[in-house]
Amino acid sequence: MKSTLQPAYIIIGENMKEKTFKKAVYIVLFILIVIFFTKDCDFFFGFYKNIRQITNPDDILVLVNKNNKLSEDYIPKDLEAIDINYAMEEKYVRKEVKSAFEALAKKAKEEGYQIVAVSAFRSYSYQDELYHSYVKTSGKAYADRCSARPGHSEHQTGLAIDVMGENQDYNKFAETKEFQWMLKHAHEYGFILRYPEKFEDVTGFKYEPWHYRYVGIDAAKKIKEKNTCLELYLHEHLFSLA
Ligand SMILES: [Zn+2]
Numbered sequence: 001m002k003s004t005l006q007p008a009y010i011i012i013g014e015n016m017k018e019k020t021f022k023k024a025v026y027i028v029l030f031i032l033i034v035i036f037f038t039k040d041c042d043f044f045f046g047f048y049k050n051i052r053q054i055t056n057p058d059d060i061l062v063l064v065n066k067n068n069k070l071s072e073d074y075i076p077k078d079l080e081a082i083d084i085n086y087a088m089e090e091k092y093v094r095k096e097v098k099s100a101f102e103a104l105a106k107k108a109k110e111e112g113y114q115i116v117a118v119s120a121f122r123s124y125s126y127q128d129e130l131y132h133s134y135v136k137t138s139g140k141a142y143a144d145r146c147s148a149r150p151g152h153s154e155h156q157t158g159l160a161i162d163v164m165g166e167n168q169d170y171n172k173f174a175e176t177k178e179f180q181w182m183l184k185h186a187h188e189y190g191f192i193l194r195y196p197e198k199f200e201d202v203t204g205f206k207y208e209p210w211h212y213r214y215v216g217i218d219a220a221k222k223i224k225e226k227n228t229c230l231e232l233y234l235h236e237h238l239f240s241l242a
Contacts, residue, residue: 046067047066047067047144047204048066048067048144048149048152049067050067051066051067051068051069052067052068052069053069053071054068054069054070054071054074057070057071057074057076057157058076058077060096060159060214060215060216060219061215061216061219061234061237062154062157062159063230063231063234064152064153064154064156064157065152065154065203065204065231066144066148066149066152066204068152069151069152070124070151070152070156070157071151072124072150072151073124074124074156075123075156076094076121076157076158078094078095078096078158079092079093079094079095079121079158080092080093080094080095080098081098082098082101082102082117082120082161083098083102083105085105086101086102086105086106086109086115086116086117087116087117087118087120088116088117088118088164091117091118091119091120091121091161092120092121092158093117093120093121093158093159093161093214094157094158094159094214096214097158097159097161097214100189100190100191100214101117101161101189101191101214103189104185104186104188104189104191105117107185107189108178108181108185111181113165113166113177113178113181114165114166114178115163115164115165115178115181115182116163116164116165117161117162117163118162118163118164118170118210119155119161119162119170120155120158120160120161120162121155121156121158122153122155122156123156124150124151124156125150127148127149127150127151127153127155127156128150130147131143131147131148131149131150134146134147145205145206146205146206148205154194154213159213159214159215160194160211160212160213160214161191161211161212161214162208162210162211162212163178163182163210163212164210165177165178165179166178170210171210173209173210174209179209182212186212186220187217187220187221187223187224188217188220188221189217189220190214190215190216190217190219190220191212191213191214191215191220192212192213192215192219192220192223192224192230193209193211193212194208194211194212194213194229194230195207195208195211195229196229199228199229199231199232202229202231202232203229203230203231213230215230219233219237
């Protein structure tokens with residue numbers, strides 16, 4: 001039996017030409033499809049897009065971020081445990097980083113500051129677990145802001161250390177006198193504050209007062225002098241070499 005019901009658009013379109021209405025429907029559908037497929041992307045900043053596979057993972061100045069990925073099986077060959085006096089438990093970093101960090105922590109201790117490593121080398125699989133636990137508990141958008149996807153964490157390089165101070169809470173490291181000490185002295189030992197507050201849009205990560213990256217004394221001093229971040233420093237550095 002033929003239905004006498006008229007399609008909805010004819011009723012709505014009493015004062016609107018059918019063609020115009022259809023066009024509007026297509027535009028709305030198109031927008032909804034775009035939103036659906038980009039809702040999990042950092043659409044405006046291009047993070048996790050055009051990802052480059054890292055070819056110099058052993059380089060002290062290696063750039064690991066949301067656009068530069070380490071291979072799944074990369075593990076530095078010269079990992080060594082940090083002296084337990086300066087680490088919460090067994091924490092591994094590359095040999096050069098170990099001596100630099102121990103010298104830093106020793107000097108700080110002599111001056112009355114307690115700087116302790118709480119996280120250092122993390123394997124691809126461990127990062128995978130960590131990232132997905134954030135996704136599970138707080139959603140993908142939050143996870144992407146405060147945790148790196150596997151292969152995109154510089155903890156996998158053995159060049160990064162998260163630290164805590166006298167309050168024993170790395171999340172509140174910014175409130176400690178140790179943080180002030182690090183701001184003044186970290187570069188003297190080759191470390192930089194990797195995710196400064198004012199460069200969140202460049203690094204792609206939220207401000208992390210506890211996360212330090214070893215880049216060697218020369219680069220650390222220049223980055224501190226220029227008040228810049230690793231991404232911008234390397235960009236300028238490569239440009240000046242060209
Ligand atoms: Zn970290």
